[in-house]
Amino acid sequence: AIQMTQSPSSLSASVGDRVIITCRASQGIGNDLAWYQQKPGKAPKLLIYTVSSLQSGVPSRFSGSGSGTDFTLTISSLQPEDFATYYCLQDYIYPWTFGQGTKVEIK
């Protein structure tokens, strides 16, 4: 199975900060990479699919980039509602696999 490695595992940031989360695949996955946000006790929410396509209703401060094996999620200006855990997902080949998550906390 393809392994997805996220970094960092956690970070502390302030409102207004630019935040970058990275995800590395153990082999090439084309552009089949998605990002999810999860808040405590809630189901995950799709933010971005096919590396950089913004899901309907997701604020434009979220963006994705990358190709092949290395991908990033960028939050251009962190808002209070963005404190959550973020996961990448490869949907290139079954079994689909998630990264281990990045917890974004308030500094």
Place this chain on the structure above:
Amino acid sequence: QVQLVESGGGVVQPGKSLRLSCAASSFTFSTYAMHWVRQAPAKGLEWVAVISSNGNNKYYADSVKGRFTISRDNSKNTLHLLMNSLKPEDTSVYYCANAFGVVPLSDWGQGTLVTVSS
């Protein structure tokens, strides 16, 4: 709006079976692939299984292969997960989610908790 409602979770002894269901509404269920994803307490997300829109193709995570069976009833807009030979490490919140085209896991249910314990 799209609604996915899981049911069937609970406490079950190791080695026993449990069947989860996911009732779908407000989208054309028969045209979407459907997935199960789970999350152990205080852990990350783990993809479990998928079934194609017509039910002909199914794939599983290695951790559940041979024990879990995914199925669907398009006439009732319902997804199922039959879990046999349950182990304590299967303890998780189980979510159902839909997928269409290049958009993976776009809508999710609220989850149902399965606890495997003696």
